[in-house]
Amino acid sequence: MSKPVIKHQTQDGVIHTRSTNRPYTHVVVGIVNRAATNARQQEDAEGYRAWARKDAGELFDYYARVDPSKNGIKTRDEAIAFRLSRYEDILANSIAAVVDGHVFVASYSSRRELAQKDADTRNSRNSGTTYHVEAINNGVRA
Numbered sequence: 552m553s554k555p556v557i558k559h560q561t562q563d564g565v566i567h568t569r570s571t572n573r574p575y576t577h578v579v580v581g582i583v584n585r586a587a588t589n590a591r592q593q594e595d596a597e598g599y600r601a602w603a604r605k606d607a608g609e610l611f612d613y614y615a616r617v618d619p620s621k622n623g624i625k626t627r628d629e630a631i632a633f634r635l636s637r638y639e640d641i642l643a644n645s646i647a648a649v650v651d652g653h654v655f656v657a658s659y660s661s662r663r664e665l666a667q668k669d670a671d672t673r674n675s676r677n678s679g680t681t682y683h684v685e686a687i688n689n690g691v692r693a
Contacts, residue, residue, distance in 0.1 A: 558690030559656060566690045567656040575659040576687055577666035579673065581680045585651035588679030592649075596642050600635060649679075657682060 554570040559578050561567065569575070657673065660666035663684060670682040 557659070557687060559685070559687050560690050560692045561654045561656065561685075562692070563652075563654045564692075565654070569659060571659075573659075574661055577660045577663050577684055578687055579657045579660065579666050579670045579682050580685050581655050581657045581673070581682050583649060583651060583653040583655075583680050585649050585679075588649045589646050591679045592642060592646055596638070599638060659687075660684075 554572050557569045557571060557575055559567050561580055567578075658666070658669055660669060663686075666684040670684050673680070673682040
């Protein structure tokens with residue numbers, strides 16, 4: 552026996568579906584704010600860069616265990632530079648992937664108060680995405 556499909560249309564017109572036997576009534580919807588998300592990623596990046604510089608010995612020991620002929624790392628400074636350059640590439644790709652105004656369903660809930668608690672928790676993380684609760688609309692926005 553197949554599971555019933557829940558449909559919810561977000562404000563951008565996209566219909567999100569989920570197959571389940573659970574009685575969901577509400578969704579937590581996220582809306583991405585690119586500027587805030589990028590600021591958060593930059594803040595996280597600064598912490599990572601500080602960690603990479605602080606733990607130079609550990610980084611060097613790690614890369615010394617990796618086949619040196621592949622990465623050419625011979626000193627602690629090269630280990631730091633290698634690690635930071637890899638991270639800068641990841642950060643640049645991550646920032647480029649953020650689409651301002653992207654709307655998505657973050658979670659489903661069986662009660663409004665549970666959905667609100669989830670949205671409040673997600674909003675408290677200051678991730679650059681704003682979360683709010685909507686009643687499931689069966690794929691039709693009023």
